[in-house]
Amino acid sequence: xxxxxxxxxxxxxxxxxxxxxxxxxxxxxxxxxxxxxxxxxxxxxxxxxxxxxxxxxxxxxxxxxxxxxxxxxxxxxxxxxxxxxxxxxxxxxxxxxxxxxxxxxxxxx
Numbered sequence: 001x002x003x004x005x006x007x008x009x010x011x012x013x014x015x016x017x018x019x020x021x022x023x024x025x026x027x028x029x030x031x032x033x034x035x036x037x038x039x040x041x042x043x044x045x046x047x048x049x050x051x052x053x054x055x056x057x058x059x060x061x062x063x064x065x066x067x068x069x070x071x072x073x074x075x076x077x078x079x080x081x082x083x084x085x086x087x088x089x090x091x092x093x094x095x096x097x098x099x100x101x102x103x104x105x106x107x108x109x
């Protein structure tokens with residue numbers, strides 16, 4: 001299977017583990033990236049920092065996307081309801097930012 005993300009193709013395995021949840025093989029990382037693409041945002045559960053989960057949303061006003069927003073949360077406070085609320089609010093924030101930066105809008109960057 002050729003990777004959709006050529007940036008991943010050159011990575012030597014095993015990938016460096018930062019925590020017990022870090023993807024350490026290319027196949028696992030590519031599977032996660034495929035889920036990100038399908039879902040429309042990334043989820044990170046203690047893959048880089050123990051006790052922290054993160055949600056990332058690419059800002060889609062440029063192609064390819066070059067900017068993103070994220071939210072990090074202590075896993076001790078992360079329930080399914082809290083996660084759903086974070087995702088809902090982050091989607092709304094992304095849309096507001098993208099609307100402000102739509103073609104023809106003033107560029108604040």
